[in-house]
Amino acid sequence: MDALKIQKINDYSWRIPRFGDMRVDGIVFASERIIKDILKDQSLGQVANVATLPGIVRASYAMPDIHWGYGFCIGGVAAFDVQEGVVSPGGVGYDISCGVRLLRTNLTKSDIQEKITGLMRELYCQIPTGVGAKRKDFQLSKYDEKKILEEGARWAVSKGFGTARDLDFIEDGGVFNGADPDAVSTRALERGVNQLGTLGSGNHFLEVSFVDEIYDSVVANALGLFKNQVTIFIHTGSRGLGHQICSDYIGVMLKASQKYGIKLADKQLCSAPIRSPEGESYLSAMAAAANYAMANRQMITHWAIEAFEKFLGLGPKDHGIEIVYDVSHNTAKFEDYMVGGNIKKLLVHRKGATRSLPGQPVLIPGDMGRYSYVLVGTEKAVAESFGSTCHGAGRVMSRGAAKRACRGRDVVRELKDKGITVIGASRETIVEEVSDAYKDVTDVVDVCQEAGISRKVARLWPIGVIKG
Amino acid sequence: MSGYRQIEHTADIGIDVEGASLKEFFINAARGMSSLMFLRCGNVPSPCETRHSVSIKAGSKEELLVKWLEEILYLFDVGGRVAIGFEIEEIMEVELRGVITACAFNPEVHALRHQIKAVTYHGLAIKEEGGRFSAIVIFDI
Numbered sequence: 358m359d360a361l362k363i364q365k366i367n368d369y370s371w372r373i374p375r376f377g378d379m380r381v382d383g384i385v386f387a388s389e390r391i392i393k394d395i396l397k398d399q400s401l402g403q404v405a406n407v408a409t410l411p412g413i414v415r416a417s418y419a420m421p422d423i424h425w426g427y428g429f430c431i432g433g434v435a436a437f438d439v440q441e442g443v444v445s446p447g448g449v450g451y452d453i454s455c456g457v458r459l460l461r462t463n464l465t466k467s468d469i470q471e472k473i474t475g476l477m478r479e480l481y482c483q484i485p486t487g488v489g490a491k492r493k494d495f496q497l498s499k500y501d502e503k504k505i506l507e508e509g510a511r512w513a514v515s516k517g518f519g520t521a522r523d524l525d526f527i528e529d530g531g532v533f534n535g536a537d538p539d540a541v542s543t544r545a546l547e548r549g550v551n552q553l554g555t556l557g558s559g560n561h562f563l564e565v566s567f568v569d570e571i572y573d574s575v576v577a578n579a580l581g582l583f584k585n586q587v588t589i590f591i592h593t594g595s596r597g598l599g600h601q602i603c604s605d606y607i608g609v610m611l612k613a614s615q616k617y618g619i620k621l622a623d624k625q626l627c628s629a630p631i632r633s634p635e636g637e638s639y640l641s642a643m644a645a646a647a648n649y650a651m652a653n654r655q656m657i658t659h660w661a662i663e664a665f666e667k668f669l670g671l672g673p674k675d676h677g678i679e680i681v682y683d684v685s686h687n688t689a690k691f692e693d694y695m696v697g698g699n700i701k702k703l704l705v706h707r708k709g710a711t712r713s714l715p716g717q718p719v720l721i722p723g724d725m726g727r728y729s730y731v732l733v734g735t736e737k738a739v740a741e742s743f744g745s746t747c748h749g750a751g752r753v754m755s756r757g758a759a760k761r762a763c764r765g766r767d768v769v770r771e772l773k774d775k776g777i778t779v780i781g782a783s784r785e786t787i788v789e790e791v792s793d794a795y796k797d798v799t800d801v802v803d804v805c806q807e808a809g810i811s812r813k814v815a816r817l818w819p820i821g822v823i824k825g
Numbered sequence: 826m827s828g829y830r831q832i833e834h835t836a837d838i839g840i841d842v843e844g845a846s847l848k849e850f851f852i853n854a855a856r857g858m859s860s861l862m863f864l865r866c867g868n869v870p871s872p873c874e875t876r877h878s879v880s881i882k883a884g885s886k887e888e889l890l891v892k893w894l895e896e897i898l899y900l901f902d903v904g905g906r907v908a909i910g911f912e913i914e915e916i917m918e919v920e921l922r923g924v925i926t927a928c929a930f931n932p933e934v935h936a937l938r939h940q941i942k943a944v945t946y947h948g949l950a951i952k953e954e955g956g957r958f959s960a961i962v963i964f965d966i
Contacts, residue, residue: 398835424835424836427963451942548898559940597942603943624946624947625946757833758833783937783938
């Protein structure tokens with residue numbers, strides 16, 4: 358990658374001109390400040406590597422929260438021609454359909470501020486977060502697990518976890534089409550059967566926040582958001598089921614890459630033609646994992662609402678908790694875009710990137726000590742980034758470096774002093790997730806706003822966080 | 826070196842592993858991964874130790890290593906069991922037979938350090954030099 362060069366296009370976008378085996382340029386949405394951070398790791402090399410894959414259309418894209426990942430960088434977007442292009446599990450990620458859901462309430466910050474510690478403890482009790490944590494009142498059968506893989510959030514609603522209205526506010530109506538449970542291995546099913554309705558660890562969380570700033574009052578009003586309103590963010594994905602599916606299909610795709618003569622700049626870019634048995638099998642397993650993830654967030658939502666009702670003694674008409682929207686970060690979707698004057702169906706890989714279609718809510722969580730954002734998708738995103746925008750803050754520091762930076766510090770106390778109550782299953786995870794380890798999400802979101810690929814609607818500030 | 830050491834990665838975690846033989850290398854990799862997942866913090870004897878036979882065939886040494894390490898994830902995710910001991914009975918280039926000893930996760934004995942999601946192929950290339958084997962293994966968390 359000595360030949361990799363970057364050229365500034367404008368204040369918010371950069372080009373990696375084609376060189377070597379690249380079939381298209383790389384395009385990175387970033388500011389001058391962010392590009393300096395990006396240059397510290399291998400992510401731009403990964404953007405260039407993705408550009409070598411067959412059938413890639415227009416460019417290999419990267420969002421401003423980019424950091425290096427496996428094959429594709431995190432924050433990478435790549436669209437492929439359905440007839441000539443490939444599908445790659447590395448372009449989706451291990452946590453298939455990891456995503457974010459935002460709930461709004463009728464409550465204001467002052468309604469819960471004094472009770473926040475008790476409320477967070479109740480949420481921590483109700484939502485399984487720690488090792489082996491499970492609800493005693495919920496046991497998933499193997500039969501139902503397969504139904505979830507086909508029906509997604511719709512299954513959960515049919516069992517009384519939420520209402521039919523919820524499905525209208527989840528990407529794809531809460532169901533990813535094309536799922537085939539038979540494409541999912543026994544091992545993946547085994548890993549998933551006890552994990553539905555669990556948060557997971559690492560950067561997953563449930564956060565109670567309040568709206569502290571409104572940027573677009575018209576859209577905010579349409580989304581039912583108002584200043585000082587209490588909101589709830591849920592960040593989790595497909596758990597062990599999705600991770601195993603990705604691992605299984607990386608094995609399949611390594612062989613497929615050889616079979617179809619696909620030259621790989623990186624093993625984790627292993628892929629197969631979209632219209633091949635291997636490609637179609639992966640897509641149907643990926644869809645199954647996406648359905649599991651959406652059902653997972655639906656279950657957690659139900660128990661979060663129960664926690665609010667139990668602790669605050671409020672009924673649905675009082676707390677008014679409803680879904681604003683639910684987005685996924687790690688997927689490959691068939692979407693139509695204008696290419697060369699014609700509408701073409703493409704397979705759009707988004708790995709650590711959010712779909713950003715006109716009028717669609719875009720949910721961008723920050724780190725646990727700082728703000729998150731609600732944005733809205735734009736026409737410009739459709740024209741310039743295959744309807745994509747960032748997904749979060751992006752790490753800048755390794756977990757080891759974060760721990761060293763926090764030596765002698767009481768991170769939980771520091772957050773409490775900022776008015777944020779954190780309850781976590783692992784103290785080590787809380788330290789590793791400290792704000793210092795992340796970009797300032799405002800910088801990331803501002804780039805997306807200035808580049809025109811999404812537009813700010815509201816800012817949220819955390820008051821309570823639970824972590825696995 | 827104890828056979829492995831933790832290495833830095835921006836978003837995830839990894840180990841630099843070595844061994845004087847392929848067998849020792851695979852055992853050290855498993856010990857290293859287990860050390861990233863669990864910390865033993867009590868003196869209570871491990872309850873209910875069980876032995877799990879493992880038999881794997883793969884397309885390459887790297888794939889063999891990934892599948893071997895994935896057994897640790899499987900034991901924990903599915904059975905709530907902590908892998909505490911690793912034996913390789915037989916290992917060839919792309920095949921191995923071994924045994925993993927595990928015990929039930931006990932919060933009085935074990936602290937969960939990281940919930941590893943997957944073993945990745947990122948930069949994974951097992952090197953052999955002078956009879957010693959080494960590699961860097963990155964885990965998604």
